[in-house]
Amino acid sequence: MRPFVYTQPQNPQAAVSAAAANKQAKYLGGGTNLIDLMKEDVERPTELIEVADLSFNDIKSNNAGGYTLGAMASNSDTANHPDIRKNYPLLSMAMLSAATAQIRNMATNGGNLLQRTRCPYFFETSMPCNKREPGTGCGARKGMNAQHAIFGWSDECVAVNPSDMCVALAAIGATVHVQQPGGKSRTIDFADFHRLPGDQPEKDNTLQPNELITAIDLPKPIFTDxxxxxxxxxxxxxxxxxxxxxxxxxxxxxxxxxxxxxxxxxxxxxxxxxxxxxxxxxxxxxxxxxxxxxxxxxxxxxxxxxxxxxxxxxxxxxxxxxxxxxxxxx
The missing domain is CATH 3.30.390.50 (CO dehydrogenase flavoprotein, C-terminal domain)
Structure with missing residues (x-):
C-alpha cells in the first residue's frame, strides 16, 4: 500500500473542502472496498478523508411518507432496523444476502452505492483495463467473461456492478442526496445515479467531483407483503x-x-x-x-x-x- 495522509474533518463542509483541495483524495467510510483496492494498488489516493463519523447515520421517516437512510449508517444497522424490516423487507433481504456479517457491520450505505466492480481484470494491475487505466483496452471483452455483462456494455468495458443493496433500491425507487462544495446540495434519482460504461468506463456514477453522499430517500412503502x-x-x-x-x-x-x-x-x-x-x-x-x-x-x-x-x-x-x-x- 502506498503512503497517504489521513484527514478527520469535523463537519460535511470541511470534508467537501478537503476533497476539493486535493484531486487525489478519497472519502473513507467503512473502507471495505476502498482499502482492498489500495492494497491491490488499483486505487492510489494520496489522502483519505474520514467521513464515517459525520452526522449522517440516522434512519428515520421523512415528510414524503417514506424513510431516509443516513449515508454513514452501516449496512447491518440499516438491514436490521425494525422500520426497514417492516416497511422495506425487499431492501432488508437484499442487504442481508450481501458479503458477510463482519463486512456488513463495517460497510456504509453511501459506500455501498460507490463500490467498484469485482471484474478480475480490474483488480489485476498487470492486465489491460479501461476502467482502471483508460485507453489500455478491456481484457474481459475477448477474455474470460463468463461473469460479465449482458446489458448495456460497450467495447470499452463489460464489467458489472456488484451491489445487492443497489438492485433492491432500483426496484423500489430511491433518491440520493449529495453535499457539494460551497454548501450547496442536490438530489439524484436512483435510476440516474449509476451510469453505463460508454466510452468512459472509469466513471461508475454521475457524481460530480468532490460531492459527498449524505442520505438515501426511500419512497412511501408499497412492497411490504x-x-x-x-x-x-x-x-x-x-x-x-x-x-x-x-x-x-x-x-x-x-x-x-x-x-x-x-x-x-x-x-x-x-x-x-x-x-x-x-x-x-x-x-x-x-x-x-x-x-x-x-x-x-x-x-x-x-x-x-x-x-x-x-x-x-x-x-x-x-x-x-x-x-x-x-x-x-x-
Missing amino acids: HYYYLKIRERSSYAFALISVAAGLQMEGGTIAKAGLAMGGVAHKPWKLTEAEAFLSGKKPTQDNFQQAAELAMRPARTLSDNEYKVEMGKKAIVRALTQAFEKNA
Missing part, C-alpha cells in the same frame, strides 16, 4: 451474484397494481426492468404472465463469448423471484 430477492452465485457465501433479481408486487384485488423489478450481475449498473414492470401492471399473477415478463426483460440481452447462459438463467430467475414474491403472504 409481496417481495423477494433472489441471488444466484457460485457458492452460498463470500461470492457475488452471477445474477440477482429484486421483485416487489403491490396487489389489489388479486391483480398486480404495480411491480418493481431490477437485476444485478448483468450490467454496469443495477438493471431496472421497466418494460417487464409495465407489462405486469394490471395483470394477474400467473406463471404465464411472469414468463412473458421474463421474456420481455431478457430480449435486449447481448451476450459475450462465455456468458450466454445468463439469458436463460435470467429468465428463470425472474419467474422464480416473481413467484416467490407473490406467494409470500398470499
